[in-house]
Amino acid sequence: MRHSLPLPAWPRPALVFGALLLLCAAGFAVWAQISGERGIAAVAATNDIQVGGIEVDIHGxxxxxxxxxxWVEAQRKAWEKIKGPKLSDSQLTSMVSAIVIERERMGPKRYIATLGVVFDRTRASRYLGSEGxxxxxxxxxxxxxxxTAGSQLVYEQRNPWQSAWAQYQPGTSRINYVRPSGAGGDSILVxxxxxxxxxxxxxxxxxxQFGAADVLVAIANLEYSYPGGPVEGRFTARYGPDNNYLGSFTMKAADPEQIPAMMTRAVTRLxxxxEAALADGTLRPDPTLNIGTPDLSPAVAQLIAQxxxxxxxxxxxxxxxDNPAPTTTTSEPAATPTPTATQAPAAATSYTVQFASPDGAAVDAAIAGVRGxxxxxxxxxxxxxxGGTSVMRxxxxxxxxxxAGALRARGFTVRQAAGGLSISR
Structure with a gap:
């Protein structure tokens, strides 16, 4: 006959201590999702015209x-690159706001560098015409x-692709980029x-959350040949909530140290x-994203008022x-109810409504229910x-x-407090 040994009884303080450890671990996991140095603030965007990647090799x-x-030679090359008319060196110098040193080496009598030239848009536009x-x-x-390596990375941690876009100066671009820093809740939301x-x-x-009308997706797919060897990058441009394809290209870096330079060039090509998609009318804000309630036409507003x-x-x-008026001896005929005159729709007021949002489907359902x-x-x-409580206006x-009564009619349980409402189902 087999006998089983009784399991040792854990003291109650040990169980409590273990539960506290688990709670602390869970709290740390949630905190770790938004903590850490993952944010890279984008450079301040200006309207100046910046031309990068100008290479010079000068003896003196x-x-x-x-x-x-x-530097003077870089100004000439940058001006030619943006197809400006022929001007003297003094005229070009008067329009240059800054020289950006991307990489340089200087010897006793030689200067080799890759430079960026920033032209003041106000002064340069009169020579560039519509281009400016x-x-x-x-x-x-x-x-x-x-x-990379079977994973997809956006803002979960700092990376060269995020840095390349943060450092990009879109002064010459026709695209109005909204670039999140990736700090705080950005890593969870995007x-x-x-x-x-x-x-x-x-x-x-x-x-x-970011004041944007639509979305652009810039994808960098990196493939490493071997540790320390060449890296091939395939870059793809997509846009919109349906993730529509716009174009792609391939670049190579001689080794991992050249990846940031490759990505800087890739940002310019993307x-x-x-810009080409914007020019041909492809890159337009998706009208289905405008889900706000439209203004009523005067005819419909009048019908609602009636x-x-x-x-x-x-x-x-x-x-x-239900409450008849008391009988009187006056000989005057009783007044009959007069239909209320047609009035303009009542002015709308903004209210705060809180609701539980465990997932995206719950958010969609709550907003759709309130709008109805x-x-x-x-x-x-x-x-x-x-996973918590969200707020809508x-x-x-x-x-x-x-x-509150209208929401109850839609099947919500409504609680009113502090000038707002809290709803649930």
């Missing part, structure tokens, strides 16, 4: 003299994705998984793809039947917290009590 009597002559006054796109949220979602409501909530007037008349008649309530003009999230033609 001294290294400093060769350097000065190299090109129409820019709507604000576009940029999502830089890196594929992920590679987000590019695969098709929900317009979900995308509108993300875009509203910008060219985005309906409300009729409802008011019927309520008045019902109240008169009678009298609601618009509803959009003002604070999004997946609701524009409603009526009082807070009326809004």
């Amino acid at each position: 009597d001294t290294g400093e003299e060769a350097r000065q002559e190299g 006054q090109a129409t820019r796109s709507a604000p576009m949220l940029l999502v830089p994705v890196t594929f 992920t590679y998984g987000q590019t695969g979602r098709r929900s317009r409501t979900w995308w509108r909530n993300v875009l509203d 910008n060219g793809i985005f 309906g409300r007037a009729e409802q008011a008349r019927q309520r008045a008649e019902a109240a008169q039947r 309530a009678a009298g609601v003009r618009s509803a959009a999230t003002s604070s999004l917290a997946i 609701v524009s409603y033609a009526g009082s807070l009590e009326d809004l």
Whole structure:
């Protein structure tokens, strides 16, 4: 006969201590999702015209003299690169705001460098004509994705592709980039998984956080030949909530140390793809992302006002039947209810509504349910917290009590406090 030994009894303090350790570990995991040095702030965008990648190799009597002559030569080459008319060196110097040193080596009598030249747009535009006054796109949220070693990286940690876009100066670009820093909640809100979602409501909530009209996805797929060897990068441009393809190209770096330089060049080429798509009309904000409630036409507004007037008349008649006026001896005929005159729609008021948001589907359902309530003009999230409690701003033609009643009619459980509402199902 087999006998089983009794399991040792754990002391109650040990169990409590173990539970606390697990809670601390879980809290640390959540904190680690948004902590760490992952943010890279984008350089301040200016309207100046920046031309990079200008290579010079100049000889002179001294290294400093060769350097000065190299800068003048860089101004000429940069001006030719943007197809400016022939001007003297003094005219070009008067338009240059800065010289950006990308890489340089200076010897006793020689200067070799790769430079960037920044022209003041106000002064240069009169020579460049329409090229200096090109129409820019709507604000576009940029999502830089890196594929490497079977993983997809956006803002989860600092990376060369994120850095290349953060350092890019889009003064000459027709694309109005919105570049998140990647710090704080950006690493949770903007992920590679987000590019695969098709929900317009979900995308509108993300875009509203950054003040963008649509999204651009820049993908860098890196393939390493062997440790320390050549690296091939395939770069792809996509846009919109449907992740539409725009174009792609391939570049190579001799070794991993050359990856940042390769990505800097890739950013410029991808910008060219985005600009070409804008020029041919492909890169336009998706109209399905504009999910706000449209303004009512005057005819529809008048019909709504007439309906409300009729409802008011019927309520008045019902109240008169339930509470008849006392009989009087006056010979004057009793006044009959007069239909309420047609009035303009009541002005909308903005209210705060809190709701539980365990996942994206719950957010979509809550917003759709609130928008379907009678009298609601618009509803959009003002604070999004997946796995917690989110907040939306609701524009409603009526009082807070009326809004609560309309939401209850939609099947919500409504609690009113502190000038706002909290809803659940």
